[in-house]
Amino acid sequence: MSLLETRALSKHFGGLRAVDAVDLALHPGEILGVIGPNGAGKTTLFSLMAGSLPPSDGEVLLEGQRISGQPAHRLVRRGVVRTHQIVRPFPNLSVLENVTVAALHAGGRAEGPPRERAREVLEFVGLGDRTHAVPGALTLAGRKRLELARALATAPRVLLLDEVVAGVNPAEAMTLAALIRAIRDRRHVAVIMIEHVMPAVMSLSDRVVVLDHGKKIAEGTPAEVVKHPQVIEAYLGKGHAGAQA
Numbered sequence: 746m747s748l749l750e751t752r753a754l755s756k757h758f759g760g761l762r763a764v765d766a767v768d769l770a771l772h773p774g775e776i777l778g779v780i781g782p783n784g785a786g787k788t789t790l791f792s793l794m795a796g797s798l799p800p801s802d803g804e805v806l807l808e809g810q811r812i813s814g815q816p817a818h819r820l821v822r823r824g825v826v827r828t829h830q831i832v833r834p835f836p837n838l839s840v841l842e843n844v845t846v847a848a849l850h851a852g853g854r855a856e857g858p859p860r861e862r863a864r865e866v867l868e869f870v871g872l873g874d875r876t877h878a879v880p881g882a883l884t885l886a887g888r889k890r891l892e893l894a895r896a897l898a899t900a901p902r903v904l905l906l907d908e909v910v911a912g913v914n915p916a917e918a919m920t921l922a923a924l925i926r927a928i929r930d931r932r933h934v935a936v937i938m939i940e941h942v943m944p945a946v947m948s949l950s951d952r953v954v955v956l957d958h959g960k961k962i963a964e965g966t967p968a969e970v971v972k973h974p975q976v977i978e979a980y981l982g983k984g985h986a987g988a989q990a
Contacts (some may be wrong), residue, residue: 746809747770747771747772747806747808747809748771748772748775748807748808748902748903748935749770749771749794749806749807749825749903749935749937750768750769750770750771750805750806750809751767751768751769751770751790751793751794751803751804751805751806752768752803752804753766753767753768753802753803753804754766754767754768754790754793754794754802754803754804754805755767755800755801755802755803756786756789756800756801757801757802762958762959763786763789763959764786764789764793764800764959765786765959765960766802766803766960767786767790767956767959767960767961768961769954769961769964771903771935771937772935773935774929774933775929775935775936775951775952776925776926776929776935776936776937776949776950776951777936777937777938777950777951777952777953777954778937778938778940778946778947778949778952778953778954778967779791779937779938779939779953779954779956780939780940780941780943780946780953780954780955780956780970781955781956781957781979782957782979784958785956785957785958785979786956786958786959787939788830788907788939789959790956791827791905791907791937791939793805794825794827794905794937795817795820795825795826795905796812796813796814796815796816796817796818796820796825797827799813799814800813800814807820807823807824812825818850821901822850822851824854824901824902824903825901825902826896826899826901826903826904826905827896827904827906828893828896828904828905828906828907828909829892829907830907830908830911830939832880832888834880834891834892835880836879836880836881837879838879838880839876839877839879840867840872840875840876840877840879840883840891841860841863841867841876841877843880843894843895844863844866844867844891844895844898845859845860845898846895847894847895847896847898847899848860848862848863848866848898848899850899851898851899851900854900854902855898855899859898862898863898864876866894866897866898867894869894869897869927869931869932870890870891870893870894870897870924871890871920871924872887872890872891885912885913886913886914886917886920886921889909889913889921890921890924892909893906893909893924893928897928897932901934902934902935903934903935903936904928904934904935904936904937905936905937905938906925906936906937906938906939907939908939908940908941909921909925909938909940910925910942910945911940911941918944918945921945922945922948922949925938925949926949938950947971948967951966952964952965952966953965953970955970955973955976955979957975957979962975962976962979963975963976
């Protein structure tokens, strides 16, 4: 059975079909990449899976149980947690306090006092020496680590990562990619990641789903999708797709 699944999931804004009948499945222990051009519907898809938006049609299932339509805070307690492309920590709280607040929302899956769990998570993401700092004192890469720590403090089963690697320098991108892999391997969290940094998503993902204009146009291993004619057309135009045929 899939851990998280969408069936014909759709979101319409007036006449715009931002997400159009998308089927995908995330398996336990998997990293699933979601890619596509700007405006393809990736972030809207995440919002539907995380409970930030209600679907127009279709459904989201967690271990076979329908969860679509439930609010985000309830899904966090059930183990479906997302990060955001624009990191928004509590600016007046310390790094440790930010993560402790998140740890309070773990439901019954986590063990130990929230503050101690927050310290452990901060050590895991490499911010163990910045517990007393305020978020504004961190670099962009540090704030992205903080966003990951806040998500991990809720003891997720499914982690939806929205462009965690984007915007940092190549060395920091490699370090964040290694951290995402460790989240899967050492904390046993399944991951779905939206990412525009192609080397990161292609090296991390077991499978990749490609969206264009709200529709799923391809799915497969990274090696398979980069050769797919519709994917080449979506990113590079019809001339490149024809040249590959």
